[in-house]
Amino acid sequence: VLIRPASSQESVLQPPCGPAGLPPAASQTVPLPFPMSHGTTTLAFLFQGGVLAAADTRSSCSGLVACPASQKIRPIHSHLVGTTSGTSADCALWKRILSRELRLYQLRHGRRLSTSGAGGGASADLGGTSGGLQKASPSSSGPGLWYVCSDGTRLRGSLFSVGSGSPYAYSILDQGVRWGLTVEEATSVAREAVYRAAHRDAWSGNCVDVYHVTSKGWTRRKREDLKEEYYREKGRQGR
Amino acid sequence: MALFQVSGLKSYAELREQILPARQTHLFDRTNHYNFGTKTQEFAVPLGVDPSGFLGTCSRDGGVSIDLNHGTTTLAFKFRHGVIVAVDSRASAGRYLASNDVNKVIEINPYLLGTMSGSAADCQYWERLLAKECRLYRLRSNHRISVADASKLLCNMMLGYRGMGLSMGSMICGWDKEGPGLYYVDDRGTRLSGRMFSTGCGSSYAYGVVDSGYREDMAVEEAYELGRRGIAHATHRDAYSGGAVNMYHMQQDGWIKVCKDDVSELIHRYRKGMF
Numbered sequence: 001v002l003i004r005p006a007s008s009q010e011s012v013l014q015p016p017c018g019p020a021g022l023p024p025a026a027s028q029t030v031p032l033p034f035p036m037s038h039g040t041t042t043l044a045f046l047f048q049g050g051v052l053a054a055a056d057t058r059s060s061c062s063g064l065v066a067c068p069a070s071q072k073i074r075p076i077h078s079h080l081v082g083t084t085s086g087t088s089a090d091c092a093l094w095k096r097i098l099s100r101e102l103r104l105y106q107l108r109h110g111r112r113l114s115t116s117g118a119g120g121g122a123s124a125d126l127g128g129t130s131g132g133l134q135k136a137s138p139s140s141s142g143p144g145l146w147y148v149c150s151d152g153t154r155l156r157g158s159l160f161s162v163g164s165g166s167p168y169a170y171s172i173l174d175q176g177v178r179w180g181l182t183v184e185e186a187t188s189v190a191r192e193a194v195y196r197a198a199h200r201d202a203w204s205g206n207c208v209d210v211y212h213v214t215s216k217g218w219t220r221r222k223r224e225d226l227k228e229e230y231y232r233e234k235g236r237q238g239r
Numbered sequence: 240m241a242l243f244q245v246s247g248l249k250s251y252a253e254l255r256e257q258i259l260p261a262r263q264t265h266l267f268d269r270t271n272h273y274n275f276g277t278k279t280q281e282f283a284v285p286l287g288v289d290p291s292g293f294l295g296t297c298s299r300d301g302g303v304s305i306d307l308n309h310g311t312t313t314l315a316f317k318f319r320h321g322v323i324v325a326v327d328s329r330a331s332a333g334r335y336l337a338s339n340d341v342n343k344v345i346e347i348n349p350y351l352l353g354t355m356s357g358s359a360a361d362c363q364y365w366e367r368l369l370a371k372e373c374r375l376y377r378l379r380s381n382h383r384i385s386v387a388d389a390s391k392l393l394c395n396m397m398l399g400y401r402g403m404g405l406s407m408g409s410m411i412c413g414w415d416k417e418g419p420g421l422y423y424v425d426d427r428g429t430r431l432s433g434r435m436f437s438t439g440c441g442s443s444y445a446y447g448v449v450d451s452g453y454r455e456d457m458a459v460e461e462a463y464e465l466g467r468r469g470i471a472h473a474t475h476r477d478a479y480s481g482g483a484v485n486m487y488h489m490q491q492d493g494w495i496k497v498c499k500d501d502v503s504e505l506i507h508r509y510r511k512g513m514f
Contacts, residue, residue, distance in 0.1 A: 196446075
């Protein structure tokens with residue numbers, strides 16, 4: 001694997017300094033300087049039409065909604081998207097590093113790195129960050145979905161949801177996700193899951209982003225404000 | 240009481256006073272240590288013991304560790320035809336599965352139900368005490384206690400012992416003159432009336448399912464299915480919930496027990512067609 005491990009001395013970034021001002025050994029965990037408060041709902045699942053990823057758009061900092069329109073699903077390249085949860089700064093940084101490394105791989109080898117390779121590279125790079133990434137893409141071996149976490153966990157699966165709103169989303173996904181879904185049905189299940197999580201979880205909300213990844217690349221659905229969905233449902237209920 | 244005087248029986252308190260003529264007998268009157276006196280506030284706390292301090296020592300790492308179990312999923316919602324109450328049946332003590340067949344609904348009387356989550360001991364004790372007080376109310380005032388009043392009694396019991404280590408999250412459900420009633424009461428004295436509640440560590444999973452399928456004008460069978468699904472999906476994802484779904488339906492003339500369905504069978508039925 002060509003992605004440089006974090007402990008390499010040639011790493012472009014300076015390793016973070018520990019509390020004593022000395023660079024820590026690669027295996028030590030760096031204590032966080034202050035308690036990081038973050039919450040989100042992101043989800044992704046595989047089905048016959050490829051991979052669907054959805055996320056809310058609220059960035060919170062304890063009780064403050066720091067940004068109601070953030071982008072938690074970032075494309076890494078034409079056939080790979082990653083969802084982010086945890087500290088926004090860390091996720092944004094490592095996403096860009098991952099994109100750079102994958103592009104370099106593509107230029108050197110003339111083909112894209114598979115999702116599992118990208119996942120492996122990402123987990124080697126995530127040093128002292130906090131958060132989880134999901135990476136979704138159809139590679140030459142079909143659609144793939146990996147969950148990568150800052151503690152080095154790397155799991156392959158067909159359905160994941162990450163973040164403080166994930167329990168609310170999981171139950172909707174468990175009910176509705178089947179392999180044989182059409183793209184419209186899958187989108188509707190994903191939107192419903194994010195909507196329910198945003199409704200109950202204080203740290204998720206505002207809008208929902210849905211990305212659909214197929215062998216032809218990713219497509220993005222127009223961002224929808226969940227407030228509209230709430231009022232529409234209220235009208236239907238006649239409450 | 241007239242009967243006492245006629246029969247010549249002495250009440251327990253009188254007998255006690257003859258044996259132990261101490262001034263503090265009211266603190267040790269164990270048959271009715273809590274009598275909701277508005278003039279005198281009474282607490283049944285042993286003298287010289289500090290419950291919250293004691294419990295603090297019990298939760299220390301490396302020392303004695305009493306894990307108060309919060310593992311459960313209970314849910315209840317009101318709809319046009321009454322109140323549906325659905326609970327799981329797993330009791331865990333830390334990582335040990337104590338039982339998969341616990342009844343977490345206490346049948347206070349034929350028209351009032353209470354659910355239990357948190358510490359099993361606390362829930363059982365205080366809800367049985369509530370049942371006793373509801374019965375006394377019925378006898379004294381010649382009409383049934385309303386759901387609001389019953390939940391208020393439980394709430395006041397919790398407030399009396401607030402900060403002393405109780406752990407209870409309960410929903411009091413019933414049908415009274417105002418119609419179907421549903422109140423959430425917890426160990427901190429919170430008392431909320433609402434249309435739908437879910438408690439326990441599996442509650443977030445249940446909320447997603449019930450929110451998405453709920454309609455006020457559901458048919459009875461649809462409501463049963465929604466309750467079953469809520470618990471089944473929660474037990475699927477939450478390690479501390481499981482066993483069977485115990486479901487009750489509170490109707491105008493009292494509650495009925497709807498079913499006791501094993502969650503593994505339910506989840507296989509629901510997830511047919513998944514990879």
